[in-house]
Amino acid sequence: MNKFFVLIIILIIAPFLGGIYGILHDQITYTISEEYYSKFKFVQFGLDNWGLGYNISSTKTPEIKLHNPRIGAAIVGFLSTWWVGLCIGVFLGVVGFIQKSGKNMFKVVFKSFLFTIAIAFLTGVIGLIYGKLVVVKGNINWFIPDNLIDIDAFLMVGSMHNFSYLGGVLGLVFGIYYSFKQKVKLNRDTVN
Template identity: 30%
Template sequence: MTGMARFGVFLGLMAIAVLAAAAFGALHNQVSYTVGPDYFHAFKFRQFTIPREMAPRLGAMEVGILASWWMGVLMGLPPLVLGLFTLRPTGRYWRAGLRAIALAVGVTVLTALAGLLFGLVVVTPETAAQVALPVETQDPVGFLRAGVMHDASYLGGVLGMLAAVWLIWRSGRTGR
């Protein structure tokens, strides 16, 4: 295939990476809203200028999409650019790119869940009392648990990107 066709595959894979990251953010925020609604009401809704009259779950979903889509770009660029130049034929590049995106999302999900578990174990009323939070915070424990889960997700995104680069590199070396 021509270079333009390969570039078209790259653009398609990047679009899928962005959509996967946005979908992750929307679903992630449904879980983290359940864990700590105060994290959204005292912090995220204000940060993303979510109108007060919007349904909170819908607002959490919007925050998740806005806070995550760009991670699809950051997570997708390194492995997909590597694949663009190292994987032939185009069909192999497409398949490896889809596997890399799935791996990156999977690593991110697992890291977010580990962050949630960590927050559930470590964040207690005693530890939460030692952290400076927004004045409006009414549930410091839930706020911090949701915050830990969010931070772990960004770490998971970086780890997922590294795993995706490894997968693409390995695909170039093994032919799979």
Template identity: 30%
Template sequence: MRKLINLFLFIVLSILLSGFYGVIHNQITYSISSEYFRLFLFVQHQLPEYFTQPARLGVSIIGWSSTWWMGLINGITLGTLWIWNDSLTTKDRFKALGTVCITAFTFSIITYFIAYIQWQPKRNYEVFSFPSYGEIIDDSLQAMTNPYAFLRAETIHNSSYLGGIIGLLIGVFQLWKKKITNS
């Protein structure tokens, strides 16, 4: 019974960490491009205007709603792997969860530099061709004034998910290695 309680608490903590990561991550990317949120994500998420005034409230809501589920996946995956095997401790699982967080954060930082180098006005891109997101979003994007900052924020935003997935794989590998070492 104690293992199930610990598992439940681990999953809840994973969800909270992931959600707060999303909130902080979005606050940073909002500073890079407010248009990415105002003209794209607010429209995509269909946030009512009262959630976007002030804009950073809407940014936080989107950050939480876009990442809490990743914490659920991480918590269930890392928490249940070999749960009945006593060679893995709760501490081992927290180390693996820390690996996920650090990897996602590292991916975001690395991607920031890559996106900053990639999306420069001096490169003289002729036309920005965004995929069609639907008429409402497409119309909203027509009001964009800084597509370079928009693309930087979008690149960072998307790479964070990749960092989370890779971090989860590394965390699973850490637990597997620890299990093999202790067996």
């Protein structure tokens, strides 16, 4: 299998995997704080303009009520992360050229991508815990809608989202390390 062809496949798969991660991530965070979406993310993405719902509050303090908020959370999740998946795919795919064959390149890059997703998720969970133990007790400089009812849940979810992006970067670093490690291992196995 040609390595350039493998890179093209990776660049097709990566945004899809990134988007799926975002959908699942945002289903979890929607469960923790519906207000994070109805009073922030749905507003930020203008989902009321998509014909999916309407503003039940004012222009100053919008609150978007969707006909199906879980679908709204899925849309927000996908739109927030497909591009992160693409960026990670570009980096891991280019680094993957160090592998001996296209087949090995695909295997190593795909595993690296899965490691990146797992690390992003675990880092996000750490962010949720950090949000619960630290952020809700601190003086933060975040956008907080005026009409929030459960501020703690909103802050915890915001913390989880921020940490998840950090986890994507950490996962990418680990994925690149894994790719180089696999190259060294293959070279060592070939010599022996």
